[in-house]
Amino acid sequence: MESEQINIVTTITQTINNLFSNLFSSIDNSLYSVLDDLLFIDSDILNDKYLNMILGSSSNGLILICNSLLIGFCLYYCFKLLLSHLTFTQVQNPSHFVFKLFFCTIAMNFSYFIIENLLIVFSNLSLSIREVGEIIFNKNICLSSFIQEFNSNIYFEDTTINVFSLNGLLKGFISIGFLNLAISYSLRYILIKVFILLSPFAFISLLNPSFSWIFKSWMKLFLSLLILQILVPIILLVAFSIEFSSSDIFSKIVYIGAIYSLIKANSFVRDFMGGLSTDISIGISGFKNQITKQ
Numbered sequence: 001m002e003s004e005q006i007n008i009v010t011t012i013t014q015t016i017n018n019l020f021s022n023l024f025s026s027i028d029n030s031l032y033s034v035l036d037d038l039l040f041i042d043s044d045i046l047n048d049k050y051l052n053m054i055l056g057s058s059s060n061g062l063i064l065i066c067n068s069l070l071i072g073f074c075l076y077y078c079f080k081l082l083l084s085h086l087t088f089t090q091v092q093n094p095s096h097f098v099f100k101l102f103f104c105t106i107a108m109n110f111s112y113f114i115i116e117n118l119l120i121v122f123s124n125l126s127l128s129i130r131e132v133g134e135i136i137f138n139k140n141i142c143l144s145s146f147i148q149e150f151n152s153n154i155y156f157e158d159t160t161i162n163v164f165s166l167n168g169l170l171k172g173f174i175s176i177g178f179l180n181l182a183i184s185y186s187l188r189y190i191l192i193k194v195f196i197l198l199s200p201f202a203f204i205s206l207l208n209p210s211f212s213w214i215f216k217s218w219m220k221l222f223l224s225l226l227i228l229q230i231l232v233p234i235i236l237l238v239a240f241s242i243e244f245s246s247s248d249i250f251s252k253i254v255y256i257g258a259i260y261s262l263i264k265a266n267s268f269v270r271d272f273m274g275g276l277s278t279d280i281s282i283g284i285s286g287f288k289n290q291i292t293k294q
Contacts, residue, residue, distance in 0.1 A: 024175040031178050035143040038185035040229055041192060042123035043116045054197060055112060066108050066200040073207050074101065092209070100207050107203040115196050122226040129233040137240050141233055143262075147178060149240070150255060170252055177259040184266065188225055195222040224269050231269060235261050 046052070056063045077097055084091045107114065133141035139149075198218060205214035239258040242251065 024171055031144075031147065031182050033144060034182055035147075035178070035185060038182065038189050039143065039232060040123070040126055041119065041189065041226075043119045045119065045189075045192065046112065046116055046196070048193075051193060051196065052112075055200070062197060062200055063109060063111075066204050069201075069204055070101075070105060070108070070207070073204070097207075104204050104207045107206075108200045111199040111203055115199055119226070122229060126229045126233055129230065129237070133233070133237045133240060136237075139240060141236050141240065143178075143181070143232075143236070146236060146239065146258075150174065170256060173256060174259050177263055180263055184263070188228065188266070192222070192225050195225070220273065224273055227269050227273070228266055231265050232262060235265060 053061065055061050077092070080091050081094065083089075130141040133139070139145055195218065202215045202218035205211040205218075235258065239255075239261075242254055242258075
């Protein structure tokens, strides 16, 4: 009787371990190519025909709407300037307005070109940091290499993981952490496209001092999203500089710290310069927090 109970417990334990082992391996293998594409964004993100169609030009799309708003701003300023002679209120100097009008018109209609070069600058900075790591460590500094480093040094894919052990718990935390990163970076990817589409409106807001805060907020939020792909390679450089071992509990805990640093990287940028939060909490506590916020 006892032997039958032991066999049942063993069977259940092996089944659970096999299920979680397949789940964690599937998560890791599925995220190899996705994470880096979502994180390291360059000017290729603009090679989207639908994005270009929405942004449009001076004859269609959002650019046409902004040019119409530009005319509306000019009419509003002219009316306000004429009214100031009757009410003796101070208005913006006409020469200053004309200069701002010229600048905003150029920036708005060439917002695609400005955004493209801004993306190139941040992409080259990120690539330079990664190249330094490749020279030092002779490894490709990216998230997919980071996952492979873990699987080859700490967790071996040809062995069944035991979720009821410390290694199993660490493996589960790390796999869920990478899934967390994928969702967080996908949100960041969408937000970057949204801010690209909002760029013409941000430039035109500089025309009126009362609306200039829109451009400042847009610039701060957009830059905070781009700076993330500079901070993450620096975190990866530190992580790759640590020698991990399957028999060393210290290296495993430090590895957890590296994963957590990657997850909280956006929060670090937000605390440093402000910006949007793209942190996604996966798990019971995160689900509970989402419910309590409603």
